Structure formats: structure tokens, C-alpha cells
Amino acid sequence: MSYDCSFLTDVLDEEQVSVGESDLDSHAADWGGQEAGLGVRPDAVAYPESTDDVAAVLSAADERGVPVTPYAAGTSMEGNAVPAFEGISLDVTRMNEVLAVRPDDFQIDVQPGVMGSKVDETVERHGLFFPPMPSSANISTIGGMIVNDASGQKTVKYGEVGDWVLELEVVTAEGEVLTCGSKAVKTSAGYNLKDLLVGSEGTLGVVTRATLELEGLPEQIRGGRAVFPSLEDAAEAVYDAVSSGVDVAKIELVDEVAGMMANDYLGLDLPDSAMIFVEFHRNHGIDEEIEFFRTIVESHDAVSFEMAGEEEMDALWQARTELAFAIQSYDPDLKPLHPGDITVPISKLPEIIGYAKDLADERDLVVPCFGHAGDGNVHYSVLVDPDDEAMVEAGEELYDKVVRRAIEMGGTATGEHGIGMGKRQYLELEHGEAGVEMMRRVKRAFDPNDILNPGKMFPETMEEGGRVRLDADD
Amino acid sequence: MSYDCSFLTDVLDEEQVSVGESDLDSHAADWGGQEAGLGVRPDAVAYPESTDDVAAVLSAADERGVPVTPYAAGTSMEGNAVPAFEGISLDVTRMNEVLAVRPDDFQIDVQPGVMGSKVDETVERHGLFFPPMPSSANISTIGGMIVNDASGQKTVKYGEVGDWVLELEVVTAEGEVLTCGSKAVKTSAGYNLKDLLVGSEGTLGVVTRATLELEGLPEQIRGGRAVFPSLEDAAEAVYDAVSSGVDVAKIELVDEVAGMMANDYLGLDLPDSAMIFVEFHRNHGIDEEIEFFRTIVESHDAVSFEMAGEEEMDALWQARTELAFAIQSYDPDLKPLHPGDITVPISKLPEIIGYAKDLADERDLVVPCFGHAGDGNVHYSVLVDPDDEAMVEAGEELYDKVVRRAIEMGGTATGEHGIGMGKRQYLELEHGEAGVEMMRRVKRAFDPNDILNPGKMFPETMEEGGRVRLDADD
Numbered sequence: 001m002s003y004d005c006s007f008l009t010d011v012l013d014e015e016q017v018s019v020g021e022s023d024l025d026s027h028a029a030d031w032g033g034q035e036a037g038l039g040v041r042p043d044a045v046a047y048p049e050s051t052d053d054v055a056a057v058l059s060a061a062d063e064r065g066v067p068v069t070p071y072a073a074g075t076s077m078e079g080n081a082v083p084a085f086e087g088i089s090l091d092v093t094r095m096n097e098v099l100a101v102r103p104d105d106f107q108i109d110v111q112p113g114v115m116g117s118k119v120d121e122t123v124e125r126h127g128l129f130f131p132p133m134p135s136s137a138n139i140s141t142i143g144g145m146i147v148n149d150a151s152g153q154k155t156v157k158y159g160e161v162g163d164w165v166l167e168l169e170v171v172t173a174e175g176e177v178l179t180c181g182s183k184a185v186k187t188s189a190g191y192n193l194k195d196l197l198v199g200s201e202g203t204l205g206v207v208t209r210a211t212l213e214l215e216g217l218p219e220q221i222r223g224g225r226a227v228f229p230s231l232e233d234a235a236e237a238v239y240d241a242v243s244s245g246v247d248v249a250k251i252e253l254v255d256e257v258a259g260m261m262a263n264d265y266l267g268l269d270l271p272d273s274a275m276i277f278v279e280f281h282r283n284h285g286i287d288e289e290i291e292f293f294r295t296i297v298e299s300h301d302a303v304s305f306e307m308a309g310e311e312e313m314d315a316l317w318q319a320r321t322e323l324a325f326a327i328q329s330y331d332p333d334l335k336p337l338h339p340g341d342i343t344v345p346i347s348k349l350p351e352i353i354g355y356a357k358d359l360a361d362e363r364d365l366v367v368p369c370f371g372h373a374g375d376g377n378v379h380y381s382v383l384v385d386p387d388d389e390a391m392v393e394a395g396e397e398l399y400d401k402v403v404r405r406a407i408e409m410g411g412t413a414t415g416e417h418g419i420g421m422g423k424r425q426y427l428e429l430e431h432g433e434a435g436v437e438m439m440r441r442v443k444r445a446f447d448p449n450d451i452l453n454p455g456k457m458f459p460e461t462m463e464e465g466g467r468v469r470l471d472a473d474d
Numbered sequence: 475m476s477y478d479c480s481f482l483t484d485v486l487d488e489e490q491v492s493v494g495e496s497d498l499d500s501h502a503a504d505w506g507g508q509e510a511g512l513g514v515r516p517d518a519v520a521y522p523e524s525t526d527d528v529a530a531v532l533s534a535a536d537e538r539g540v541p542v543t544p545y546a547a548g549t550s551m552e553g554n555a556v557p558a559f560e561g562i563s564l565d566v567t568r569m570n571e572v573l574a575v576r577p578d579d580f581q582i583d584v585q586p587g588v589m590g591s592k593v594d595e596t597v598e599r600h601g602l603f604f605p606p607m608p609s610s611a612n613i614s615t616i617g618g619m620i621v622n623d624a625s626g627q628k629t630v631k632y633g634e635v636g637d638w639v640l641e642l643e644v645v646t647a648e649g650e651v652l653t654c655g656s657k658a659v660k661t662s663a664g665y666n667l668k669d670l671l672v673g674s675e676g677t678l679g680v681v682t683r684a685t686l687e688l689e690g691l692p693e694q695i696r697g698g699r700a701v702f703p704s705l706e707d708a709a710e711a712v713y714d715a716v717s718s719g720v721d722v723a724k725i726e727l728v729d730e731v732a733g734m735m736a737n738d739y740l741g742l743d744l745p746d747s748a749m750i751f752v753e754f755h756r757n758h759g760i761d762e763e764i765e766f767f768r769t770i771v772e773s774h775d776a777v778s779f780e781m782a783g784e785e786e787m788d789a790l791w792q793a794r795t796e797l798a799f800a801i802q803s804y805d806p807d808l809k810p811l812h813p814g815d816i817t818v819p820i821s822k823l824p825e826i827i828g829y830a831k832d833l834a835d836e837r838d839l840v841v842p843c844f845g846h847a848g849d850g851n852v853h854y855s856v857l858v859d860p861d862d863e864a865m866v867e868a869g870e871e872l873y874d875k876v877v878r879r880a881i882e883m884g885g886t887a888t889g890e891h892g893i894g895m896g897k898r899q900y901l902e903l904e905h906g907e908a909g910v911e912m913m914r915r916v917k918r919a920f921d922p923n924d925i926l927n928p929g930k931m932f933p934e935t936m937e938e939g940g941r942v943r944l945d946a947d948d
Contacts, residue, residue, distance in 0.1 A: 104717065104821035149662040160660055163637070176908040183884035184817035185849050186634055188623040188673050188892045190901050190931060191913045195669035199662050216719035243578065245690035245757060283719060284766070285759025292758070343658035347578035375659050410657035418662045427664050434650040438920070439665045445915035457664060 003066045003087045005044035011056035018045045027089035030074040038421045039082030042089035051208040059175025070202035072141040077339040078420025084455025106214040112143025112207045128214040131158035149199030151416045153250040156374030162198035169209035173447035202453040204446040218281035223313030226276045226297040226305040234274035235350035237300040238373040250279035251374035258368035262319035265326035277320040334383035337395045342406035343415035346376040363394040377415040419457045477540045477561045479518035485530035492519045501563035504548040512895045513556030516563035525682040533649025544676035546615040551813040552894025558929025580688040586617025586681045602688040605632035623673030625890045627724040630848030636672035643683035647921035676927040678920040692755035697787030700750045700771040700779040708748035709824035711774040712847040724753035725848035732842035736793035739800035751794040808857035811869045816880035817889035820850040837868040851889040893931045
């Protein structure tokens with residue numbers, strides 16, 4: 001159904017409201033949602049320019065029961081920012097100011113629509129960086145990273161984006177402005193609403209300002225690549241490195257299928273074999289860490305191990321950096337089915353990858369695996385011909401089995417891309433009926449009329465075709 | 475008023491329920507509450523031995539509207555574990571088993587009543603440690619640390635206790651058992667209820683099992699002490715060290731008043747001057763870090779700087795380790811007024827300490843300051859003669875002014891001891907009316923009948939004498 005959004009021009013200026021076709025189309029898609037055919041077109045797009053604008057839109061929409069789906073760069077993978085219901089797409093990309101930098105406190109205050117790369121550039125001149133920044137910095141916003149609890153390659157050393165968020169200004173569904181957290185690096189004053197908002201996928205409130213914690217740039221950065229005879233050797237080497245406490249800033253695993261695709265795509269003269277990509281950040285003693293790591297890769301029969309300084313390491317990393325393009329280009333008939341992103345306790349890393357491989361072999365499917373292996377985080381792309389129904393079905397089954405196995409192992413259905421619309425069916429499996437019921441209660445506490453990004457995260461909306469609103473009487 | 479708790483023997487064995495005077499007395503006190511005269515005696519003490527026991531007590535108490543105040547070691551500082559209302563003190567200290575150690579995953583599963591020191595001993599044999607462990611490990615439980623969001627000396631390097639909690643089993647007020655978080659080191663599946671429970675002071679649920687993350691013991695540990703001509707020099711040196719990225723595992727500041735007390739108490743031959751205590755944890759390159767730190771303390775005119783290895787460093791640290799006893803013994807007529815524990819953005823550290831000092835001078839009060847300075851965390855003891863009303867009043871005013879100034883600076887009223895009963899009047903100042911109202915809603919979502927640790931955290935219960943229950947119609 002469509003909603004009357006004409007009130008928007010009462011609370012915003014005219015140029016802040018769009019009902020143009022291309023605007024409506026572009027806000028009906030994100031990276032994951034578009035591929036998966038999830039979501040609907042909004043009735044209108046609102047472009048707030050201030051906290052007051054956000055509060056005005058939300059409070060007016062709440063009074064009228066009009067759904068509001070927050071939107072930023074649209075790079076989510078699980079349809080998180082795509083409307084499940086018509087209504088308003090609340091696009092925060094005009095709120096893209098750096099509000100303050102306090103280098104003495106290692107802090108930056110930003111609006112939600114600021115791109116990651118703008119933070120990088122702003123703080124670099126102070127000798128600082130935002131340690132958990134995902135590698136999507138140049139295409140993703142800070143607000144999106146926060147509400148999706150993003151993480152990435154450097155999480156193995158520095159933690160997740162949420163770990164570096166000190167304070168959030170948030171507008172609730174009813175238009176109230178909250179400040180959660182503290183500019184002090186630690187606080188135990190009241191409930192930790194800040195970390196509840198992190199990863200809430202725009203269903204509990206709209207972030208309008210974030211204070212991020214920064215760190216001094218490391219004095220030494222070096223990167224490298226190790227090639228292994230088998231996936232097992234590579235996975236065991238990752239596990240050994242992490243469990244020995246080698247101070248890696250990144251440790252990425254690429255399996256032999258993904259490695260082959262990268263070699264083909266880039267024309268590299270490397271064996272089509274499993275590889276590990278590493279990066280080290282240190283102020284002192286980087287050579288000792290690298291040598292420590294070398295003994296580990298050698299004990300797992302590495303075919304080669306090469307390291308380079310900050311300038312030259314891009315070449316060594318190329319097979320990892322361009323892997324997504326390599327996978328997409330591998331075979332024009334084959335498309336990745338879903339973003340597969342699960343995380344398991346680190347000791348289970350070799351087992352879960354082996355399990356995915358066995359399933360792929362049984363079904364004769366091509367399934368490149370890669371990811372932030374140091375966290376036990378595995379991304380797997382199930383490549384299928386969309387026109388081949390049996391193949392799609394076999395792929396869906398594989399995808400589903402890997403998620404379920406990860407949860408059985410004590411892991412999670414989604415390491416860093418949230419639930420969105422794509423993974424709602426796993427929430428109860430992972431958190432139990434009582435856990436999901438408590439999440440529902442929290443949702444109602446923040447958003448009693450269920451106007452904020454409705455149709456996301458909770459499983460019941462799927463059972464009835466993805467269009468049933470969260471019912472307060474459930 | 476007193477509550478009929480006779481139902482307890484229906485849901486627990488007889489030896490799990492006590493109404494003995496000494497049991498009731500001991501559960502009417504904790505470290506902070508006792509001194510401050512906060513709280514009341516419970517009607518009964520229940521000793522659950524399993525998750526099922528906790529669920530049975532809570533579900534029966536919830537049906538009857540009987541208050542339940544969770545209790546463990548009783549080392550809280552703000553009356554957090556002391557009943558504000560009669561009813562049941564739920565003592566989890568019999569739930570003191572280590573349930574599993576998974577060294578391959580760097581994980582340990584414990585019941586809430588396990589002492590910190592038991593975790594230390596259990597994991598040390600695997601070459602592991604629990605990095606954020608507070609120095610109260612031998613007197614405090616893991617459950618208490620989690621629900622008070624404890625932190626301590628090593629937080630400057632490793633973060634807070636909550637940062638190392640992966641998964642929690644929690645029983646809600648209504649007796650439902652939830653599992654929050656994940657045994658994977660990162661997850662973005664649903665709302666982060668785990669970090670909401672951390673620091674909730676037993677008002678949202680009772681933790682019955684925790685999975686903690688561990689780390690490999692550092693290969694090199696060294697500790698040391700630097701003495702400075704003035705507090706300003708010492709505070710500036712802390713700030714310089716932290717902002718230069720020196721990899722300290724502990725960096726503690728002791729002001730000249732506290733230093734004088736420690737020297738007196740221990741008979742040390744040190745100047746009565748401000749001191750910094752440091753500890754370094756490294757696998758490699760510890761000497762470089764120490765030399766880097768030396769250049770910083772020398773640039774701030776340190777009078778002396780001494781370092782020692784793991785065995786001998788205790789002697790250098792003695793003035794910090796035994797400071798609490800030194801303060802207590804300083805003058806038999808003077809008692810510390812309240813635990814003063816605020817945290818400010820690190821650049822404000824010298825200013826907030828200077829402010830406390832000026833207030834003390836104006837009022838002719840003795841106020842030793844010390845604390846986890848690397849986090850901007852300051853503990854200040856206002857020493858007063860309890861029989862001298864004017865002195866107590868001046869002390870209370872000082873205490874209050876420092877908390878308010880910390881909040882003005884963007885800091886927090888309580889860095890690591892929670893709100894409890896002692897700091898409820900600051901919650902709204904720090905989080906605003908809308909923030910506190912949202913916390914209230916979260917409380918109602920978890921505990922609709924307000925049976926779990928009622929009378930804590932929220933300010934309205936104070937306005938009417940500390941005995942008014944949280945009203946759902948507020």
C-alpha cells in the first residue's frame with residue numbers, strides 16, 4: 001500500500017522532498033536488496049539537513065503511522081536500507097559534515113552521512129586514524145557503518161566499528177533526541193543504550209551525530225602474502241597465528257577457488273592455491289612480529305611468503321583487494337546467490353570452510369570462500385546460473401546449511417552485515433524464542449507504532465510474505 | 475514494608491533459603507552502601523544453585539510482586555547490591571563453577587559467582603589471561619564485574635570487562651532464560667542485548683552464565699614508577715604518554731596528597747610528590763616502549779624513573795597497591811565520604827584534578843586523588859570527620875561539584891562503579907530527560923512488574939525518599 005506523505009513539505013523545505021521516479025527507484029535498492037529482489041519503492045524520499053529536520057519528519061510520520069526507512073549510501077548487503085513497506089525513505093546523505101575534531105582527545109564528531117574516507121582524510125592530518133574502518137570507506141557512510149555494526153579487515157587487531165563509537169545522538173521514532181554513551185572513554189552511568197543502537201539497523205532510532213574514538217597512526221606498516229599447498233594448511237596457519245598472539249592488523253584467507261579466480265582476473269603468476277594476506281601495524285618491533293609469523297607459515301609448509309613496505313604492499317595484496325571483481329567476472333553466466341557472511345569461534349574455522357567445500361563438491365557448485373579469517377569470519381559466494389532452477393535451489397540449500405552449521409558451532413548467522421530482510425529466518429534459531437521476544441519488546445519500547453524500518457530483523461514478518469507489520473499484541 | 479517470602483521453600487530446597495539474622499544483616503550491606511547508610515535488610519536470602527533455581531525464584535517472585543535484589547560478593551561501591559526494598563536477596567555465590575575452558579577458542583564459561591581469581595588460576599595453566607580483570611579479582615565475582623561494567627588498571631590497554639564478554643545466559647524478571655551475544659567474536663544478528671545487560675546492575679536480569687574471551691599471556695611484563703615535582707607535571711606526562719601511543723598496560727596517577735599518605739603508611743623514602751605507576755605487557759620490543767616512555771617522563775622533569783621485572787616490580791608499585799589502606803589509616807578521625815569515581819575526556823584530566831584540588835584548598839579539606847589516569851578516570855576521596863557537620867557538608871559539596879564539572883566536560887558521573895543508589899541524582903544531568911525516559915522504557919520491557927533490584931539507578935525514587943517504586947504510568 002502507499003502512504004500519504006504530503007505532510008513532508010510542511011515539515012521540510014520543498015527541495016528536501018522528492019517523489020521523482022529516479023529517486024524512488026534508487027531508494028528501493030541497496031547492494032544486497034537489489035540482487036535479491038527484496039523490498040519495495042518508497043512513496044517519497046526525504047533529505048533532512050539537521051537533527052531538527054530528522055525529529056520533525058519522524059514525529060510527523062509517527063503521528064500518522066507512516067513507515068520511515070533510513071537510508072545512506074545504500075551499500076548494505078541484506079536489504080537493511082531498502083523499504084519493506086512504502087512510506088518515506090529518510091536519506092541522511094545531506095547530513096555529511098565533520099562537526100568537530102578534537103585531536104587532544106582522539107575524537108571526531110560527525111554527522112551520519114559523512115563518508116568513511118572523509119573521516120580518514122580529516123584525521124590523517126592530525127596523525128590519527130579510525131582503526132576499525134572497513135575497506136568500503138570510500139563508498140560507505142559512518143552512519144551506515146554504525147547501525148549495521150560494520151567491521152572488516154582490521155577488526156582482528158582493533159575491534160568493530162561499534163567498539164570505537166563513544167557517543168551517539170539519536171532521534172527516536174517519536175522525534176525525541178537522545179544522547180547515548182559519553183565522550184569519556186568509559187562510563188557505567190545507566191543502561192548502555194549506545195551499544196543497543198549500534199547494529200540496530202535503523203529500527204530503533206536515527207543516528208544524527210556520532211563521536212568516534214581515534215588512534216595515533218602506527219609508525220610502521222607492512223603487508224604481505226603467503227601461498228599454501230592446501231586450504232587446510234592456510235586455515236591452520238591463520239588459527240596458529242591468532243592463537244600464538246602474533247600482532248597482525250589484518251589476516252585474510254582466500255581459498256583455492258577464490259585464489260584461482262583472482263589469478264585469472266589479474267593475470268597473476270601465482271599457483272591457484274589458498275593464500276593468506278597479512279598487514280602489520282606497529283610503532284616498534286615490526287620485524288620481530290613478521291619473523292614470528294614467518295615461522296608459523298613455514299611450519300604449515302607455505303609455498304611462498306613475501307612482505308613489502310607500505311608503498312609496495314598493494315601489489316602483494318591485489319588478489320585480495322580485487323577479489324570481489326574477480327568473482328563477479330569469473331563466468332558471465334554465474335551470479336553470487338546471496339552475501340554469505342557467517343562467523344564461528346576461531347577453532348572451528350577450518351571445519352566450517354571444509355563443510356562449505358564438501359557441500360559445494362557434492363552439488364557441483366563453485367563456491368569461493370574468503371574473509372576476515374582471524375575473527376573466524378567467512379564470506380562465501382555461492383555462484384549459480386539464475387536461469388537454472390535446480391542450480392539455484394542447490395545453491396540456496398548450501399547457503400542455508402552453512403548458516404545453520406555456523407550457529408550450531410556457537411557462531412552467528414551474520415558477522416558484519418546485519419539481519420536486514422535477508423537473514424530474518426535465522427534470528428530465532430540463533431537467539432531462541434525468548435531472546436527474540438525480548439528484542440521485540442525493546443523494539444516496542446523505542447518505536448511503539450513500528451514506523452522505523454518496519455519489516456526488518458524480526459522473523460514473523462516473513463511468515464506472512466514479508467508484509468506483515470510487527471504486532472504489539474503478539 | 476516486609477514481604478511474604480515463604481514461597482521460597484516451595485521452589486528451592488530448605489538449605490537454599492535463609493532468614494537468619496546474620497545472613498539478613500550481611501546482605502543489607504556492601505562496600506559502598508554500608509558506609510553511606512543506604513538500603514534496607516531483605517526479608518530472606520535465597521541461594522540458587524542453578525539457572526533453573528534462579529528462574530524458579532524470579533518467576534515466583536514476579537507473580538507475587540516481591541522485590542529481588544541480586545547479590546554476589548558485596549564489593550559494589552554505590553549500594554548496587556544492597557536492597558532498596560525488602561524482599562529477597564538473591565545470592566548467586568553458590569553458582570561458582572567454571573563450566574568449560576576452551577583454550578583453542580580463548581574462551582571460558584563460568585557461573586556468575588566465580589571469583590575473578592579463580593578465572594585467573596584456571597586459565598593461567600593454559601598460558602592465557604582475562605585482560606580487563608580488575609585488581610579486586612580475589613574479592614569480586616565475575617557476575618558482579620559484568621553487571622557493574624567493571625574496569626580497572628589494565629583498561630587503558632585492554633578495555634573494560636564488558637568488552638571481553640562474548641555471551642551471557644540471563645534469566646529475566648519473569649523467569650525466561652535468554653542467551654545474548656555469541657561465542658563468535660563478532661556478530662551483527664539482532665539487537666545487542668548482551669551489552670545492554672552488561673552494566674545493568676541486576677535491574678534487567680540475572681546473569682547465570684558468561685562466556686569470557688581470553689588472551690595469551692604476554693611474554694614480557696615490566697613495571698615501574700616515576701616521581702614528579704608537581705601534579706601538573708605528572709598529569710601532563712600521563713596525557714603525553716597516552717596521546718603518543720606508548721603501549722602501556724597500566725598507567726596510574728597518584729597525587730601529592732595520596733603520595734604523602736602512601737609514603738607515611740609504608741615508611742617509604744620517597745618525596746611526598748605526585749607519582750605515576752606504569753606496567754608494560756609485550757611479546758616483543760618492551761625495551762623500546764620503556765625508552766619511549768622514559769623520554770616522555772624526562773621531558774616533564776621527572777625526579778626519578780625506575781623500572782623492574784615481573785618479580786621485583788611489586789616493590790616499586792607498593793605506594794599504589796596499598797593506597798586504599800594508606801588513605802584509610804591516614805587520620806583515625808577522618809573517613810572517606812563517598813567513593814568518588816568520575817571519568818573525563820583525557821585532555822581534561824589535568825583540569826579536573828586541579829579543580830578538585832582548588833575546591834579542597836578553599837574548604838581546607840584533605841582530598842587524595844588517584845586513579846586510572848590513562849582513561850581519564852579519577853578517583854577522589856573526600857576525607858571528613860563524620861561528627862563535624864560543617865565539614866561533612868563542605869565535603870558533600872566538593873564531591874557533588876566535581877561530579878557535575880566532569881559531566882560538563884563531556885565526562886561521566888561514574889566511570890566504573892555504576893549508579894546504584896549513590897549516583898541516581900546525576901543520571902538525568904548526564905543523559906537528559908529523554909535519555910532517562912528511554913532507559914525507563916527498557917527497564918519496563920525487561921521487568922514489567924519492577925521486581926528486579928527496584929529503587930536503583932532511576933532518579934525519581936530518590937525524590938520521594940528512596941522508597942517509591944518505578945511507576946509504569948510515569
